[in-house]
Amino acid sequence: MARPMQVSRYWRHFREKYRLxxxxxxxxxxxxxxxxxxxxxxxxxxEEIELSGRGKVISWTIVRNPPSGFEYYKPFPLALVELEExxxxxxxxxxxxxxxxxxxxxxxxxxxxxxxFEEDGIILYGYKFRPVLK
Amino acid sequence: xxxxxxxxxxxxxxxxxxxxxxxxLAVEALLNAMDDAGIDRVDSLYVGxxxxxxxxxxxxxxxLIADWAGLGNIPAVKIEAACASGGAAVxxxxxxxxxxxxxxxxxxxxxxxxxxWPSDATRxxxxxxxxxxxxxxGASFVALNALVMRYxxxxxxxxxxxxxxxxxxxHANGAKNPYAMFKxxxxxxxxxxxxxxxxxxKLFDASPxxxxxxxxxxxxxxxxxxxGVPKEKWVEVAGMGRAIDTISLASREDLLTLKAAKVAxxxxxxxxxxxxxxxDFFEVHDAFTVMAALSLEALGAAKKGEGAxxxxxxxxxxxxxxxxxxMGGLKARGHPVGATGVYQTVEAVLQLRGEAPSQVPDAEVGxxxxxxxxxxxxxxxxxxxx
Ligand SMILES: [Zn+2]
Numbered sequence: 001m002a003r004p005m006q007v008s009r010y011w012r013h014f015r016e017k018y019r020l021x022x023x024x025x026x027x028x029x030x031x032x033x034x035x036x037x038x039x040x041x042x043x044x045x046x047e048e049i050e051l052s053g054r055g056k057v058i059s060w061t062i063v064r065n066p067p068s069g070f071e072y073y074k075p076f077p078l079a080l081v082e083l084e085e086x087x088x089x090x091x092x093x094x095x096x097x098x099x100x101x102x103x104x105x106x107x108x109x110x111x112x113x114x115x116x117f118e119e120d121g122i123i124l125y126g127y128k129f130r131p132v133l134k
Numbered sequence: 135x136x137x138x139x140x141x142x143x144x145x146x147x148x149x150x151x152x153x154x155x156x157x158x159l160a161v162e163a164l165l166n167a168m169d170d171a172g173i174d175r176v177d178s179l180y181v182g183x184x185x186x187x188x189x190x191x192x193x194x195x196x197x198l199i200a201d202w203a204g205l206g207n208i209p210a211v212k213i214e215a216a217c218a219s220g221g222a223a224v225x226x227x228x229x230x231x232x233x234x235x236x237x238x239x240x241x242x243x244x245x246x247x248x249x250x251w252p253s254d255a256t257r258x259x260x261x262x263x264x265x266x267x268x269x270x271x272g273a274s275f276v277a278l279n280a281l282v283m284r285y286x287x288x289x290x291x292x293x294x295x296x297x298x299x300x301x302x303x304x305h306a307n308g309a310k311n312p313y314a315m316f317k318x319x320x321x322x323x324x325x326x327x328x329x330x331x332x333x334x335x336k337l338f339d340a341s342p343x344x345x346x347x348x349x350x351x352x353x354x355x356x357x358x359x360x361x362g363v364p365k366e367k368w369v370e371v372a373g374m375g376r377a378i379d380t381i382s383l384a385s386r387e388d389l390l391t392l393k394a395a396k397v398a399x400x401x402x403x404x405x406x407x408x409x410x411x412x413x414d415f416f417e418v419h420d421a422f423t424v425m426a427a428l429s430l431e432a433l434g435a436a437k438k439g440e441g442a443x444x445x446x447x448x449x450x451x452x453x454x455x456x457x458x459x460x461m462g463g464l465k466a467r468g469h470p471v472g473a474t475g476v477y478q479t480v481e482a483v484l485q486l487r488g489e490a491p492s493q494v495p496d497a498e499v500g501x502x503x504x505x506x507x508x509x510x511x512x513x514x515x516x517x518x519x520x
Contacts, residue, residue: 013266031385033267039385059288059389061280061332063272067257070272078277078332080285080384088384090281091271103288114271126270 007122017126018111020051022087032087053109054132055083060093060101069115081107081129095130106132138228139368139520141358142171142351143480148315148468151345156190156246159347160199164242167349171363176351177236179203179210182223182243184472184506186212188258190246199242216262216506217421219243220348220475221376221513227352228371237357243476244347255343259471262507264382276340276422278383278508280332283424285389287334290439294334297423298325299445301338301465304420307452308462310491315344315468325423339423341469348476350483355520365520369486372499373406373516375399381510390439392425394512395432395503402501403434406516410434413516414497415457415485417478419505421464429503430456433514452492460485460492475504475513486519 015021016033023034026045037044060079063070070076077093079101093101094112107129114124144166146159154162160181168174181195192198196210215222220243227241247255256276260269263278286292302322308314325338353361358368375398380386387393403409416435420426427441435456436444444450450458461467461481464474482500484490494500497519504513 039380059281059285061277061284061335062330063274063277063332064329065256065274065276065331066253066272067260067269067274068251068253069257071253073272076272078271078273078281080281080389088386090268090273090382090384124270 010122010124020053020109020127022049022051023047024049030085030087032083032089051083051085051087053083053127055081055089055107055129057101057103057105057107058082058088062098077101079129092128093130094128108132136232136234136354138231138352138371139355139358140350140352140371140479140483141361141363141367142167142173143349143483144170145313145348145477145480146346147313148344148346148470150248152248154345156186156192156244157198157202159246159345160242160244161203163244163347163349164199164203164240167240167351171351171367173238173351173361176205176208176238176240178208178230179205179240179242180223180227181210181212182220182241182472182476183212183245184214184216184219185258185261186246188261189250215511215513217419217471218475218504218506218511218513219472220477221502221504221515222475224350224475224479224515225374225376225513228374231352231354237353239352240349241352241476242347242349243473245470245472246345247343247470248345252343267382267384274332275508276335277332279422279424280335281383282389282508283335283339283422286424286427289390290442292442294326294336295322296442296446297339297427298322300420300423300426301325303445303450304459304463304465307460307492308466311461311467312491314462314466315342316462316466335422341421341464344468344470346468346470346473346477348473348480350476350479367487368520369483370518370520371515372518373402373404373408375401375405376513378511379509381507383508390428392428392432392505392509392512394509395429395505395514398512398514399433399503402514402516406518408499408516413499413501415460415494415500417460417463417481417500417502418458419464419503420459421469421505425505426458429505430458433501433503452494457494460490460494475502478502478504479515482517486517
């Protein structure tokens with residue numbers, strides 16, 4: 001599907017996708033992305049919180065037959081990352097040898113290109129995770 | 135309260151139907167079900183379908199199918215609950231009968247997937263995930279299930295070989311089903327040697343992209359008698375449950391519990407007055423082998439973490455304690471997504487009438503479980519021999 005993504009649809013989430021803005025309810029439950037209702041306790045008193053972007057891999061896969069629009073990047077690693085504040089985030093891993101990925105691998109957030117549309121379309125950026133630089 | 139019975143069931147073979155469109159498949163299955171019941175009119179139609187818009191640029195399936203099946207000016211709508219659309223459509227049909235508003239209801243589940251380019255099909259199926267937080271990152275449905283599979287294997291110490299047993303069982307049963315897409319048995323090695331689609335998930339851990347339609351006719355016992363449908367054909371819809379869970383996998387409280395299936399099963403079992411030990415066969419949603427394992431756990435057939443153990447111990451075969459996928463399941467019969475829940479229903483009807491190609495001896499109670507999304511929208515139905 002080569003149709004360009006609408007810019008407004010993308011910009012609605014740029015703060016979450018560039019800065020990992022999540023939510024924290026009055027009872028201290030942290031979630032990502034931010035919601036108007038806390039998924040744990042139902043509180044509507046939810047504040048914004050910027051997450052540190054550090055976490056560890058709890059599961060991963062290598063995507064070999066991606067949805068259309070991602071063919072250029074295949075194969076690519078996709079993981080569930082548990083952030084140090086608690087929430088789990090789904091994202092691609094980057095700058096990593098697939099053989100080195102393991103349970104508990106420490107990773108940190110980095111802003112990268114997620115996808116390009118055709119010539120007159122927009123380029124999407126967002127978070128990926130890379131092994132923590134030592 | 136009124137009771138609901140299924141008096142007619144019909145389907146098309148599952149496969150790559152190059153010569154048939156969505157409407158052809160749906161009408162064929164629907165007319166087969168009406169002929170099976172011996173009726174030529176219904177009060178309403180519920181269509182289970184997931185993504186006809188992107189796949190064949192057609193919505194408004196209620197009008198399309200009722201029109202082309204010659205059903206007249208009846209009410210007809212599409213019911214969508216991702217891959218659980220079929221199971222949900224059956225439930226809406228039963229609810230219409232139980233409410234007393236409609237007496238004879240037709241349900242058809244249909245999906246036409248092979249008109250699309252494969253990577254587009256992968257994209258359309260991922261519409262059941264969270265578009266902004268999953269598909270945005272290039273997650274296919276297979277990839278999301280692969281994340282669950284790796285996590286499950288790590289948590290309980292299972293291997294790829296252990297999970298392959300679910301595919302082997304499905305193919306063994308599908309081989310005898312004339313309506314199945316894959317009618318050949320396979321070995322564990324076949325699964326293990328198939329290419330990775332999203333590691334550790336291999337091609338043979340997954341159900342195929344395919345086309346198909348299935349249909350059932352639902353009414354009350356009183357009306358069935360009035361219509362002259364022989365009692366041997368009746369199958370009671372004894373219990374129903376449906377529940378949702380978080381749409382994105384990352385938000386799940388526990389990656390290894392199909393909470394929606396658990397809640398739905400509790401409701402369905404309570405309504406039917408049954409417990410897991412009373413159930414003679416389970417048609418679970420094995421779109422991916424790991425989902426068969428998690429489903430058996432959620433439905434109470436196995437303890438948490440022991441779903442794959444049932445397969446290892448040989449307990450899921452036709453003649454064992456917990457037969458599953460008696461006509462091939464999603465893996466071998468095929469998984470035309472929005473039609474699957476209705477195929478499961480038709481297969482349960484055949485088992486309970488004693489007409490199944492791989493018959494579970496003396497089957498009296500059967501359960502179907504249909505998963506939408508990565509466990510985000512699940513229906514469980516209990517059927518009983520009348
Ligand atoms: Zn809270």
